[in-house]
Amino acid sequence: MGLKGKLIASMEVRCGGHSVHDMFRTNIYHIRNISPKLINHFEIHEGEVGKIGAVLSWKYIDDGKEKFLKEEIKNIDPKKKSITWEVIEGDVLELYNFFTIITSSEY
Numbered sequence: 001m002g003l004k005g006k007l008i009a010s011m012e013v014r015c016g017g018h019s020v021h022d023m024f025r026t027n028i029y030h031i032r033n034i035s036p037k038l039i040n041h042f043e044i045h046e047g048e049v050g051k052i053g054a055v056l057s058w059k060y061i062d063d064g065k066e067k068f069l070k071e072e073i074k075n076i077d078p079k080k081k082s083i084t085w086e087v088i089e090g091d092v093l094e095l096y097n098f099f100t101i102i103t104s105s106e107y
Helices: 017-025 030-034
Strands: 039-046 055-062 065-077 082-090 100-104
Touching: 017 030, 017 082, 017 100, 030 039, 055 082
Parallel strands: none
Antiparallel strands: 039 055, 055 065, 065 082, 082 100
């Protein structure tokens, strides 16, 4: 029997939700510039940033160790300012069979 659950995190930022959504949808490469100590590398493997089906990868620091994550954009909802990614490769899949990331912004 497997364990299923959700982890929800909330963060307050000093800009409108449209700016956060735009960064994750069309300017995702800026995340590396915003967090250079946490994000080491960003690459587009297939498709275009901000389009369903795009495949992206990251090298990031977690607990002092470099880790890898490859994800595919599964859904984009501009009205809800929401993007859904499914992790398809990487270190996080050593801990979980499936891992989905959903970002959404208010205001």
